[in-house]
Amino acid sequence: MSINSFGHLFRFTTWGESHGPAIGAVVDGCPPGLRLSEADVQPWLDKRRPGTSRFTTQRREPDQVRILSGVFEGRTTGTPISLMIENVDQRSKDYSEVALAYRPGHADYAYDAKYGFRDYRGGGRSSARETASRVAAGAVARLVIPQVRVRGWVEAIGGDAIDYAAFDDAAIDGNPFFCPDPAAAIRWEALVDGARKAGSSLGAVVACEAGGVPAGWGAPLYAKLDAELAHACMGINAVKGVEIGDGFAAAALTGEANADAMRPGDAGPEFLANHAGGITGGIATGQPIRLRVAFKPTSSILTPVATIDRDGAAADIATRGRHDPCVGIRGVPVVEAMMALVLADQALLHRGQTGR
Amino acid sequence: MSINSFGHLFRFTTWGESHGPAIGAVVDGCPPGLRLSEADVQPWLDKRRPGTSRFTTQRREPDQVRILSGVFEGRTTGTPISLMIENVDQRSKDYSEVALAYRPGHADYAYDAKYGFRDYRGGGRSSARETASRVAAGAVARLVIPQVRVRGWVEAIGGDAIDYAAFDDAAIDGNPFFCPDPAAAIRWEALVDGARKAGSSLGAVVACEAGGVPAGWGAPLYAKLDAELAHACMGINAVKGVEIGDGFAAAALTGEANADAMRPGDAGPEFLANHAGGITGGIATGQPIRLRVAFKPTSSILTPVATIDRDGAAADIATRGRHDPCVGIRGVPVVEAMMALVLADQALLHRGQTGR
């Protein structure tokens, strides 16, 4: 089985390195007849695009997507959709240091241990640049499940969390942090600026919710909706934790406190709480699907860290260059994309088996 | 792709319901020539077996495994290994209440929404009894990677955590909680007894570590070692969160605080910390793989909870019968099994692609 593909029926395969000529995704299994053009994909890529504020990497990539196949007269044909994004700003810089010494926290050492060598330019295949392909594929996934709204935001940066009482959906796109709490956004400006100027970095927690998922999507065992979402999100660069619903907090609760009681509603049950995050037994309940994702701080920092070089000798390495001081921020459109991709896949799996 | 199978090259498929005649697993892709008999599997099943203390369900299942295929003259042949466990204690009880009303937190409602009906006896396919099949398959996986030691324990019950300063590996198997901190084990006795007597339930956090995993296992993108582990663990009944290494705590750190510095060691690097939990870029670094798993409290409680019945009418339901007051405890051998299964699979994938 291919290890650069994701999904069962709605499936995508990505390719490309940070400093190659281009990156891309091939989306397979898309239903035929959906309206699709570059204009449906570009806005999501623009959300993820680097260089739009001083709080993200200064690499300037237009991230213009081209659809090379799978669309005819403005509609998907049911055949593979090839999406390509050219790399433009592969700034000529000296990678000799990165080529020789392993950056702690990066994939460098593990990669060499696996393959014997690696494309070290800008992280090669392990670069967060690969996530642009996921976002492009995710834009197609959204068209497969128009009834679903996937919406993410940053919940905390460097341990400073939003106040959910101040949650304002409209605020999310109004600041460079995808922050739904305007007061927190102001605090984060100083926080992230400080980290950036110090050559340091910060971790973040991203939350994401999918509304409109009908009860029944998912599977009881080895393609559980929550397991697929955990796989999807833990596979994003820099992610170290995933929670569904109450997550680790549920582990401290009693059964009574954790119960999502039901009463008769207009269409199916009305739930009195959503500790479960919209999933029981791996299957959607019809409530909003809720998850949280932990991003570690960017491993690229200016402070020199002890390491070894390719010959095993001691070295110190400081990572200069263009980096996100808080990689979790641009993680929001990526988490959204992965959630949309999982849900589109589950929608087709469910329809395949049950006809609904 | 089958949704009751797990793994790429080392792959298993499970079948069976709580109250059917038997459950089982078919393990496929096992290397030939490994010594294997029922005696290699049974001890792990015995760790998971119900009814061994008053802190677990009182269902009495001997959980005797039979190997029906794939072994000849004591060695694996490279062909499918069929493992079967007969169900013995399917106590005749009245399931009419469960058949009619949906138990909140259980798969009941979502299952009906998916399939239109369900085997409601004892949870049917969604019963935690299915995890016995995982444990049996996991026992085979351990034989594929003898250099690896997978070891799990309970870290917290109902919010009461162990003191890692008192961690004693030898203590884990000496109490009914897989607790490495003898003082915590004594506290938990009262805690779980209280919940059990009150007909309530408790959540738990399970930790698991794999030592001896060589640097290089894993994959850079869509079969990342951490993503596969997250999928494996989030797919266990009642799990709501998974962390690798520092997990959510890493999201509150700076890049400096999160860096796992390296210095020259005897064989490869020596790491000065393990915030990463032994995985960077989806690939093992050679450090111990560390993860944490959050189990919600058992949804079966005696306190009546508001719900609806199959006709959509309001109802109250209290779940009588035999249940684990804290399902996370018996989750330990299951988390271990899933970790072993992922690692065996990655070992073969790595060897297939790289020849190492």
Added chain:
Amino acid sequence: MSINSFGHLFRFTTWGESHGPAIGAVVDGCPPGLRLSEADVQPWLDKRRPGTSRFTTQRREPDQVRILSGVFEGRTTGTPISLMIENVDQRSKDYSEVALAYRPGHADYAYDAKYGFRDYRGGGRSSARETASRVAAGAVARLVIPQVRVRGWVEAIGGDAIDYAAFDDAAIDGNPFFCPDPAAAIRWEALVDGARKAGSSLGAVVACEAGGVPAGWGAPLYAKLDAELAHACMGINAVKGVEIGDGFAAAALTGEANADAMRPGDAGPEFLANHAGGITGGIATGQPIRLRVAFKPTSSILTPVATIDRDGAAADIATRGRHDPCVGIRGVPVVEAMMALVLADQALLHRGQTGR
């Protein structure tokens, strides 16, 4: 990917050896709500069952199937259906000769080259006994596509072919050869008897047709309906060739002679010929799907053949014991089963992607 599984959405996994305690199949992905009991499976197994005439192996196996999971109150639940058939007549015989020397034409030598050793008793996993599992799984597949009628027959034995002008569907089940031409059936009686008495064996050609397959099932490239059928049939023991429609005869035709002209019909087109065997571009046209399968003569013969033993020394081997003089005869229900399994899978794949 597991190598003992077949299918994408409707998928089955088989296990078991000729002389182990049992064999079986786990059918995954079956739609919920279908009526299913052992009585739906047994008749197909009875067609394939050995020992029913002197023209098949004299091994006496009742081939009683048990359904161990996936069915509740007489209907499929959408979860794995575990089918088990116990081996009864594992006659105690001396396999020392087979254990030491490789039978030409059998899997013996190649198996040892792959795995280093093998379960040599009765062919082990390579025994045609495994096909009982396929037939059992195929019986479930038929229920998924009740609108389809899959029907196979023997077209030729040892080069002696039926006369299609005498084709009588009703005759197929009236003789021990699944022969639709009563005159040929009489000839074959002498032919196969002669081979049996001489300790020789004969090859055969099996034809199979599926009526009622709607236009649209299939896929344009790497899951082409014809490619999937070729895979399914070439994977049956002793098969050496597969043709769709006119097959190799089409290679000698001109485009004009091979054209399947169309004219307006009551529901879609009416075809004036079916050279294509009901498939163009990998997708069903709505015509009957037609294929032919070549079975080589059973490799087990009494005439000694030169071979080598496990130490590489020269040896002669004659295969005594219970064997089908013409393994193609009992291939009919197996080809039917594989065709039903492919079609059920394609039906679900088509529905998953297109909603139809």
Added chain:
Amino acid sequence: MSINSFGHLFRFTTWGESHGPAIGAVVDGCPPGLRLSEADVQPWLDKRRPGTSRFTTQRREPDQVRILSGVFEGRTTGTPISLMIENVDQRSKDYSEVALAYRPGHADYAYDAKYGFRDYRGGGRSSARETASRVAAGAVARLVIPQVRVRGWVEAIGGDAIDYAAFDDAAIDGNPFFCPDPAAAIRWEALVDGARKAGSSLGAVVACEAGGVPAGWGAPLYAKLDAELAHACMGINAVKGVEIGDGFAAAALTGEANADAMRPGDAGPEFLANHAGGITGGIATGQPIRLRVAFKPTSSILTPVATIDRDGAAADIATRGRHDPCVGIRGVPVVEAMMALVLADQALLHRGQTGR
């Protein structure tokens, strides 16, 4: 599972239509460290390239391949290899006739039945142009198994077969038919010219052999080497039959006549015949792998054929434009590529499971 991908561990995904901007393949799972540049791929594409003689379509495509990812400093990195071929000669022509009426023998009607509409320009995704992607991927596969030599040729055109007594490997690349028999090549010149001038078309039989495949590659049941090859070849446009070794001829033999006797050889057995085509029980024996593939005559012919249009009304259609009068000729490099792709995949699967 994706339906535009092929292979288990060495896996490729293709995309693109006849008249889109480009076509391509993403090769995943390639071992790291192999020398690879465009110069390794281009010669195989040149063999398949249209417009090189008057016996193939006159579409002029340079078929220049670009490697967009997966190679660093001239070596494969173990990450996806993106291969792209731009479409150059999408001659502006009037497709209104093809858009409206279904060409018999083509995918047109079945495609519309499946997806509701299609990209009709030049066959869209069903165009034989897609096979260029297979050939490009196959060139990479050859590098994975340098010990194997895959070699194909045309055995018959329009029923006129070569004389194997006159077989000359060196002649194959010396004529426009990949014909190993110089006398047949001269006959075919007149034969194909006649068909071309008449606006007719001819079928062909392609043979292919792989030498150097070690005993042990393959799998006993559902990834049998012969089944995988049958799938690979039956999935090529216009193929209607596949044989391994003696194929259908074996069905007319007795067991004695079909036996491949063995005697001790220098390394493993020496076989006295190769009726089996180098595969028993789905596993390679170490003999040359031999297969034959039947290509139907090109369905595009000038003679008008009765058909229906999209509204179901009667119509006649004659296919003007640029077409191969015998599509089987250019099938040779495609069959070779598919064989190399299957063998590379099996090599990695074998190594993954057994370590050899």
